[in-house]
Amino acid sequence: MKIRNSQRWISIALGLVVVGIxxxxxxxxxxxxxxxxxxxxxxxxxxxxxxxxxxxxFYNAPTDLVRLRQENAELQAEVAKLQxxxxxxxxxxxxxxxxxxxxxxxxxxxxxxxxAASVVFRDPxxxxxxxVIDVGSDDGILAGMPVVGPEGxxxxxxxxxxxxxxxxxxxxxxxxxxxxxxxxxxxAVLLGSITxxxxxxxxPIDATINAGDLVLTSGLGGNFPANIxxxxxxxxxxxxxxxxxxxxxxxxxxxxxxxxVLVVVNFQPIDTEPLIPEITEGQ
Numbered sequence: 001m002k003i004r005n006s007q008r009w010i011s012i013a014l015g016l017v018v019v020g021i022x023x024x025x026x027x028x029x030x031x032x033x034x035x036x037x038x039x040x041x042x043x044x045x046x047x048x049x050x051x052x053x054x055x056x057x058f059y060n061a062p063t064d065l066v067r068l069r070q071e072n073a074e075l076q077a078e079v080a081k082l083q084x085x086x087x088x089x090x091x092x093x094x095x096x097x098x099x100x101x102x103x104x105x106x107x108x109x110x111x112x113x114x115x116a117a118s119v120v121f122r123d124p125x126x127x128x129x130x131x132v133i134d135v136g137s138d139d140g141i142l143a144g145m146p147v148v149g150p151e152g153x154x155x156x157x158x159x160x161x162x163x164x165x166x167x168x169x170x171x172x173x174x175x176x177x178x179x180x181x182x183x184x185x186x187x188a189v190l191l192g193s194i195t196x197x198x199x200x201x202x203x204p205i206d207a208t209i210n211a212g213d214l215v216l217t218s219g220l221g222g223n224f225p226a227n228i229x230x231x232x233x234x235x236x237x238x239x240x241x242x243x244x245x246x247x248x249x250x251x252x253x254x255x256x257x258x259x260x261v262l263v264v265v266n267f268q269p270i271d272t273e274p275l276i277p278e279i280t281e282g283q
Contacts, residue, residue: 112225112264112266112267113264113265113266114148114262114263114264114265115135115139115140115141115262115263115265116260116261116262116263117133117134117135117165117260117261117262117263118133118134118259118260119131119132119133119258119259119260119261120132120133120134120164122258127171127194127195127196128169128171128196128255128256129168129169129171129172129173129192129196130155130158130166130167130168130169130172131166131167131169131255131258131261132164132165132166132167133147133164133165133167133261133263134163134164135163135164135165135263136160136161136162136163136164136165137160137161137162138162138163139163140265141157141160141165141263141265142157142160143157143158143159143160144156144157144158144223144268144269145157145263145264145265145267145269146223146224146225146228146263146264146267147167147261147262147263147264148228148253148261148262148264149253149258149261149262150253151229151252151253151254152228152229152230152231152251152252152253153170153177153217153224153228153229153230153252153253154167154169154170154253154255154258154261155167155168155169155170155172155175156168156223156224156269157263165263167261169192169255170190170192170198170230170251170255171192171193171196171197171198171251171255172192173191173192173193173194174192175190175191175192176189176190176191176192177189177190177217177223177224177230178190178217178218178219178220178221178223178224179200179215179216179217179218179230180215180216180217180218180226181200181203181207181209181213181214181215181233182213182214182215182216183213183214184207184208184209184213186203186204186207186209187202187218187220188200188201188202188203188215188247189201189202190215190230190249196255197248198230198231198248198249198250198251199246199247199248199249200215200233200246200247200248200249201244201246202244203236203244203245203246203247204244204245205238205242205243205244205245207245209233209236209245209247210233210236211232211233211234211235211236212232212233213232213233214229214232214233215229215230215231215232215233215249216228216229216230217230221270221272222269222270222271222272223269223270224267225264225267229252230249230251230252231249231250231251231252232249232250232252233247233248233249233250234247234248234249234250235247235248
């Protein structure tokens with residue numbers, strides 16, 4: 001009996017509490033308490049979220065590191081591939097530009113016939129004296145044929161095998177080319193040297209030669225066709241006691257960067273030495 005009475009009073013008390021809370025809530029007296037409770041709940045949720053995210057990042061870090069390393073390796077491989085493609089394209093562009101320049105040179109010298117050749121070997125000595133090209137006697141190449149680049153004279157073939165030829169450059173100390181200086185139309189001899197410098201000798205003492213004058217092959221001597229550009233006068237040297245002037249020459253062709261050249265295949269050198277009398281002292 002007592003237990004039933006206690007349960008009844010507890011139920012009544014709880015009912016009164018619920019009714020009181022409803023009355024207070026409807027009257028707006030519990031808004032501050034609700035805001036406090038809600039704020040506390042939100043702060044607790046934020047704290048738990050941050051801690052969970054930190055734990056999740058720590059747990060996933062090894063996997064992410066491996067994935068990032070793999071992606072980095074893939075990106076590096078892609079960059080290397082693109083760089084290789086860029087280099088290939090640059091080389092193709094350079095080759096096209098060179099071939100275009102050679103074609104323009106050939107069009108300007110219509111009286112000559114040309115065969116293109118690639119440089120496959122360079123003189124390993126400090127000063128460049130010769131190069132080897134990839135055409136030879138099987139292609140109709142003969143010793144003595146002139147060799148030119150897109151800017152002008154390179155040298156001439158001095159040795160031939162079946163599928164290759166050696167080109168003596170104009171800078172070789174054994175090389176000499178009869179030339180003409182413009183605009184004075186003065187003849188001279190172009191000489192190589194052991195240091196690969198080019199110079200002019202046998203310039204008449206009374207000729208007016210200036211820096212910047214053009215030097216072209218003259219055709220005299222029978223070793224080269226006429227009117228192939230050789231270079232420009234860099235400086236002139238003379239003295240009151242000299243019979244001739246001398247000049248330093250800046251070559252038109254950069255012989256250190258030869259890749260493709262043209263061989264003048266329809267030019268036949270003329271050997272004039274047996275026809276020139278020897279000059280002895282006293283004559």
